[in-house]
Amino acid sequence: MADGETSEAVSGAAAEAALAYLTEMSPDLRGAAILDGAGAVLAASGEPGRWREDAAALFAVADRAGGGPVEQVHIGTQQGEVFALRHAGLAALAVTERFALASLTFFDLRSLLRDLATDKPLRTFDVSGDVKSPKRRGADDGA
């Protein structure tokens, strides 16, 4: 992995839940996958075998083109956009419609991987509580 960090073993269930949440949140997302440090698919929105092969091919080509391990890859084509990110010993790939917001997509992918690596899946995306309620605000303030 590019960042050299090693993540604890991430459960497939946690990765599946994170991916489902990402898919639900991102209207432009067509498909995505989360891979571990060895390139094995933890969760994918299609055929895991093909995601593993094609993700490995993309990172290999990107590393070769860049002359070293890349952290992020963003490729825009007429057919769609591809985002790939390595973080915390994990990797995430997302394919979106054209003109998806790149910074937002990378932010979501990075947050997802960081939460998975720290064994706190969906912490960033947790909106289960009513964030506007006075009770919640008071709790956040430590009151």
Next chain:
Amino acid sequence: MAPKPHRVLLDRVSGYADEAAAYMRRRRASRRPFARLYFAEGRAEDHAADTEAGGELFVAAGRLIEVAGKRPKA
């Protein structure tokens, strides 16, 4: 002194034409395929499609787009 009516009309048409041309330029620029690599130290690289590395990146991306398929309609 007020400008002659035909001058006003010409200025307006020129304005609209300039806007349209700028829109088309932006649209062309944003529709051009690109491949960008970002590194941990903050460096970024652009690879054009007509280079060997760029071509390989676009092929790899094309495969991923194929795997992802179309977004299912809600």
